[in-house]
Amino acid sequence: GAGVSQSPSNKVTEKGKDVELRCDPISGHTALYWYRQSLGQGLEFLIYFQGNSAPDKSGLPSDRFSAERTGGSVSTLTIQRTQQEDSAVYLCASSGADRAFSGNTIYFGEGSWLTVV
């Protein structure tokens, strides 16, 4: 597609339920990022995928969070046993190449707004 697509755009879930958030990056982009943004806060890095390399999961806040990227394209972020503090906007971003000093722009999706009640 023309841009990074995320779904669902809004999700309200009960505490303890599992949720899956989907990201379709820009076609051909090899790098994919997940970020979390709590209300009024900056972006918090969660996980990074680059091609077929092992992902950098260092930003995932707990083992309830996991993500995968199938076929080097679509990515799914899964949150198990959701807690109220998981309520945030989950932003996906992609970029075309990942070389130091490349200056490639990161393109963000519109985000998935998660509310845990």
Add this chain to the structure above:
Amino acid sequence: KNQVEQSPQSLIILEGKNCTLQCNYTVSPFSNLRWYKQDTGRGPVSLTIMTFSENTKSNGRYTATLDADTKQSSLHITASQLSDSASYICVCHSGTYKYIFGTGTRLKVLA
């Protein structure tokens, strides 16, 4: 510790006025600095990218400056419009795939 600090945290100006947003960073190694605009409820959109060798770059009414010696950047908005109301986020690329984000400046333009 890699950090990006932005000021002011929030700003209110009248339509037609100019404003300048500041970004100070301590990122090493430093590759480039980006300014993003984030409308309420939307994802961030890139305004400009500056490498360490660039001092000034303009994008319409937006002009970004970079001083790599003092590790400061500014985003100047000229003749502000109501549609400029948004959060402006400064992001540093450290030469790896990690991007360090500032917490943003929330700008409100009033009619």
